[in-house]
Amino acid sequence: MSKTNQLENINRSRKSYIIYKSSKGFDLYTDFSKKIVLNNRNIFRFLNQKIPTKKFKETDLFIGFFGYELLNSLIGVKVPQQRDIKFPKGIFYKPEKKISLNNKLIYNPKIKINFKKKFKINIDSQHYKKIFDKFKKKIKSGETYQIKICTKYKMKSKIDPLDLFCRLSHTNLAPEAFMIKDENYSIISCSPENLITKIGPMVTTKPIAGTVKKSKKMTKNKALKYFRNNLKETKEHNMILDMERSDMSRICKVGSVRLVKEKVVEEYKDLFHYVSLIKGELKKKVKNIDIIRAMMPGGSVIGCPKISTLNLLNKQEKENRNIYTGSFGYIKFNGDLKFNIIIRSILSFKNISEISVASGVVVDSNSRHEFNENYIKAKALIDLFK
Amino acid sequence: MIYVIDHNDSFTHNVVHQFSLFDKVECDNYNNVNRLKLRQAKVIIFSPGPGNPKNYPSTSKIYHRYKGKKKIIGVCLGFQQILFCEGAEIVEQNKIYHGYQSPVKVINKNSIFKKNKIFKVGRYHSLKLKEPFKINNFDITMRCLESKVAMAFENKKDNIYGFQFHPESFLTNNGNLLIKKILST
Numbered sequence: 001m002s003k004t005n006q007l008e009n010i011n012r013s014r015k016s017y018i019i020y021k022s023s024k025g026f027d028l029y030t031d032f033s034k035k036i037v038l039n040n041r042n043i044f045r046f047l048n049q050k051i052p053t054k055k056f057k058e059t060d061l062f063i064g065f066f067g068y069e070l071l072n073s074l075i076g077v078k079v080p081q082q083r084d085i086k087f088p089k090g091i092f093y094k095p096e097k098k099i100s101l102n103n104k105l106i107y108n109p110k111i112k113i114n115f116k117k118k119f120k121i122n123i124d125s126q127h128y129k130k131i132f133d134k135f136k137k138k139i140k141s142g143e144t145y146q147i148k149i150c151t152k153y154k155m156k157s158k159i160d161p162l163d164l165f166c167r168l169s170h171t172n173l174a175p176e177a178f179m180i181k182d183e184n185y186s187i188i189s190c191s192p193e194n195l196i197t198k199i200g201p202m203v204t205t206k207p208i209a210g211t212v213k214k215s216k217k218m219t220k221n222k223a224l225k226y227f228r229n230n231l232k233e234t235k236e237h238n239m240i241l242d243m244e245r246s247d248m249s250r251i252c253k254v255g256s257v258r259l260v261k262e263k264v265v266e267e268y269k270d271l272f273h274y275v276s277l278i279k280g281e282l283k284k285k286v287k288n289i290d291i292i293r294a295m296m297p298g299g300s301v302i303g304c305p306k307i308s309t310l311n312l313l314n315k316q317e318k319e320n321r322n323i324y325t326g327s328f329g330y331i332k333f334n335g336d337l338k339f340n341i342i343i344r345s346i347l348s349f350k351n352i353s354e355i356s357v358a359s360g361v362v363v364d365s366n367s368r369h370e371f372n373e374n375y376i377k378a379k380a381l382i383d384l385f386k
Numbered sequence: 387m388i389y390v391i392d393h394n395d396s397f398t399h400n401v402v403h404q405f406s407l408f409d410k411v412e413c414d415n416y417n418n419v420n421r422l423k424l425r426q427a428k429v430i431i432f433s434p435g436p437g438n439p440k441n442y443p444s445t446s447k448i449y450h451r452y453k454g455k456k457k458i459i460g461v462c463l464g465f466q467q468i469l470f471c472e473g474a475e476i477v478e479q480n481k482i483y484h485g486y487q488s489p490v491k492v493i494n495k496n497s498i499f500k501k502n503k504i505f506k507v508g509r510y511h512s513l514k515l516k517e518p519f520k521i522n523n524f525d526i527t528m529r530c531l532e533s534k535v536a537m538a539f540e541n542k543k544d545n546i547y548g549f550q551f552h553p554e555s556f557l558t559n560n561g562n563l564l565i566k567k568i569l570s571t
Contacts, residue, residue: 238486305396
């Protein structure tokens with residue numbers, strides 16, 4: 001049986017499954033023997049559990065996600081009462097089967113869904129400007145240095161998640177892309193950003209700040225020049241680097257936290273990203289829960305400094321972020337971790353699809369520009385609903 | 387031991403790692419300061435942080451209590467906190483510096499650093515010291531070459547030092563040397 005058929009068969013079997021980008025293609029995890037729905041109380045037990053690791057198999061891992069609110073509560077930041085669709089705060093699965101797929105996911109849906117409705121945004125440009133101006137004042141007074149305003153697009157419709165994911169991966173083969181299909185919800189994401197990779201005692205984080213679209217005129221060298229000459233992008237990137245260095249320093253040995261790659265351009269199928277790589281060696285006795293609390297939620301999508309900026313955001317936002325700016329990834333039974341930042345994602349729950357996007361307010365950003373930036377980010381996903 | 391008072395900042399642990407190169411460092415949140423550690427510390431550091439010095443009265447108390455008794459070093463908000471405790475005004479500036487690399491110059495011949503030396507530093511500050519500023523024993527020792535904003539002070543008599551920029555930032559050249567020199571005077 002070919003691999004494509006395998007994918008179609010699993011999809012048709014109505015089994016839950018997860019697809020996660022690997023270095024060579026995609027890994028598909030299924031046959032889940034456990035499903036753990038997380039809340040503010042059981043998360044500590046989940047993260048602190050000791051798992052015997054006699055013979056380590058490649059399915060010996062928990063794979064799933066932490067939602068935004070759960071990550072706030074882990075670091076003691078309160079999220080006030082918000083409009084809420086009662087989506088779980090986090091879910092992890094124990095797979096019993098893993099299949100490797102190549103980069104070309106092929107799937108021919110039997111039924112084509114017609115999307116009749118349109119996505120609606122929760123904040124219009126006037127309202128956005130009000131929030132923007134308020135946060136700009138907070139930057140002037142030093143309460144935050146950079147803050148990301150989130151807008152949300154929603155539409156009611158049935159979807160075929162695998163179809164959306166395959167089409168998305170054809171146009172944008174993102175290094176942290178993933179998809180979850182479960183009985184009552186699905187998530188599709190083309191996240192580009194790795195937040196934590198832990199192998200043995202070594203941890204890395206790979207923040208992205210700065211993205212441009214590829215074109216005939218925009219080559220890799222031009223992209224580098226563009227980023228270097230763009231003071232706003234450079235300052236935002238600098239700030240994130242110092243913040244991530246500090247987060248890593250909480251859990252790493254003194255002197256081990258190093259900027260391995262400083263502001264380089266990475267080339268993807270349609271985009272160039274301005275990225276850096278920070279590496280460190282964990283202190284002895286650091287547990288997974290310490291790593292997660294130090295690093296999450298990922299600073300590059302929140303703003304800086306993290307705690308006061310989170311408080312400002314949470315006071316402002318009337319709607320639960322759910323998965324947006326949470327983290328998806330796995331915890332292997334041998335202690336290794338890999339987690340991304342959940343952005344550029346579609347959450348589909350109770351037949352409603354939601355897409356959240358955010359862009360940054362720094363002192364010299366412009367309200368209309370950032371509002372449009374948000375729309376451009378969302379549009380890549382909204383366009384799938386055709 | 388060096389005791390770092392953290393003002394909930396996202397750069398504090400860079401400060402902790404930098405000072406850890408030279409001595410044992412303890413770090414606690416400003417809401418949760420340990421009196422015993424304060425008493426045992428040889429040096430007290432006020433970390434960077436969001437907001438205005440007037441939001442941190444407990445740190446001001448620590449300053450007044452230990453001024454002249456222990457070496458005190460302030461970074462960014464910490465720098466402003468010390469000056470604020472000495473009666474200076476901390477005000478908003480027209481141009482804001484977040485994630486900025488600027489050249490600073492040592493401008494005072496009494497500084498422990500060499501006069502006229504110019505080097506690049508990383509900055510993250512909305513607020514600045516309002517000048518003219520005149521307080522006994524406090525000398526402004528460095529300024530931003532472009533905006534002339536005060537970037538460092540020294541009070542050798544009471545062993546108090548402050549940096550408006552971030553010596554721990556990757557944007558600051560030779561930040562470790564700077565700290566080494568401050569700790570050894």
